[in-house]
Amino acid sequence: MADEESFNRRIADVLREPRETLNVEIKSWLDIVQDNAHRAKLAKAIIALANRGGGLVLIGLTETANGVVAAENRPANLAGYSVDHVNAVVNRYIEPPFHCDVKLSKSPIDDLEYPIVVVPGGHQFPVRSARSGPNNEGLRENVYYIRRPGPQSDGPQSAQEWDQLIRRCITNARDDLLDRFRILMAGGPPAVAAPEAASDRVWRWYDTSEARWQDIANTFPEGASARLPRGHYAVGYQLLHDDLRPVAGPALLDRLQAGVVRYPGWPPFWVPHAQDIAPYPYEGKIECTLAHGGEADPGHADFWRAAPEGQFFLLRGFQEDARGEGQEPGTTLELTTPVWRMGEILLHTASMARQFEVPDAKVVFCARWKGLAGRTLVSHANHHWYDLENYSTRQDVYQTEITVQADQIADALPEIVDQLLRPFYALFNFFDPPAAFVANELARMRDRR
Secondary structure, three states: OHHHHHHHHHHHHHHHOOOOEOOEEEEOOOOOOOOHHHHHHHHHHHHHHHHHOOEEEEEOEEEEOOEEEEOOOOOOOOHHHOHHHHHHHHHHHEEOOOOOEEEEEEOOOOOOEEEEEEEOOOOOOOOEEOOOOHHHOOOOOOOOOEEEOOOEEEOOOOHHHHHHHHHHHHHHHHHHHHHHHHHHHOOOOOOEOOOHHHHHHHHHHHHHHHHHHHHHHOOOOOOOHHHOOOOEEEEEEEEEOOOOOOOOHHHHHHHHHHOOOOOOOOOOOOOOOOOOOOOEEEOOEEEEEOOHHHOOOHHHOOEEEEEOOOEEEEEEEOHHHOOOOOOOOOOEEEOOHHHHHHHHHHHHHHHHHHHOOOOOOEEEEEEEEEOOOOOEEEOOOOOOOOOOOOOEOOOOEEEEEEEEEHHHHHHHHHHHHHHHHHHHHHOOOOOOOOOOHHHHHHHHHHOOO
16 A cells, blocks of 8 residues: 555656656657557657666656647547557567556646556566557667667667666566575475465366366267377466456457467467367357367367456377377376476466466466376486386376466476476376476477477
């Protein structure tokens, strides 16, 4: 509450005596709903302030010889300056995208409301323009705009300006990393506890989604590989955020398409376009069944679902059970595959949080493996030196869950995946992976090797 009151006082002070500074930029009325040139102007201001460390964009004011006054052509209403419209600009023009807040604040001078875009700081990577404005004017593609004395917004023009930008990002990353080290050294995980109701909800979503897959699999011919008779693994997750707005129909499909995370192999939640396997609506949700006709091999027989409220489910068979893989189906599990698959899917959760415009959402994530009994760990990667011949399991089903902050997943991915999978590997005759195993495998995945 104290922070909010302090922020509101700052806004009132800025509107009482508006002027441009290195952390405040003033714009006239911008049509960010329909005018691409105006969208590009706003994007440039946001990029420069983000790279400065955060700040405010005041909209609806103009500088004159007598100071800053209300701009002409005030719109009849300010609905065009919603959080959704502003963040649509961010997602279109800025890389990497992030969330901006919008406040409608009343000026103590003229008693009129003005939109104020609140640009966050603390970025661990320099922010750049993802595309140019119309006719390459105002906003140029791939420029890391900064605020410089004047004040003005432009790309770095000297080694010193580049040094300042990079140093600020390194400092942000170092501070965040130190916080994570303190948590780990204190014995705490990089995750937070899920409220019981949220945990129950995500498991209900998981169970109904798995049952829906079973109904579909039952329509496949007897003996079809896509029935996954030797087992499967599946994940379900739920985005939690006070500002999350349901997204349905074609808009949800668009966000699924934009949110695909691609690393080596078959991407999770892939959105195909071929007519026989393309996603389809079902009972208010979107489903995708890649095993058309039931003849897909287990490792590519994906079934996924997405709900407007930010719920997602993915089920896939074991690649090791595909014909031609070199071992008897149902008898082995490749050592590295769980790490890569969980890493990909967790990165997908962070991607979808951004697509739903709640990048700091909590993610309640659950996973379950079925058909483990009788499998032995194997490794076809020549960089693994340890002997895996005796690491088999008698337990058939394993499940786990975790709750994480979406905007922390990318940085804390090795710790999160390790927390999920270390008990899983222990099922295989107490196999205890080396400390750096998960981190090294995720590094290889991210390097697309």
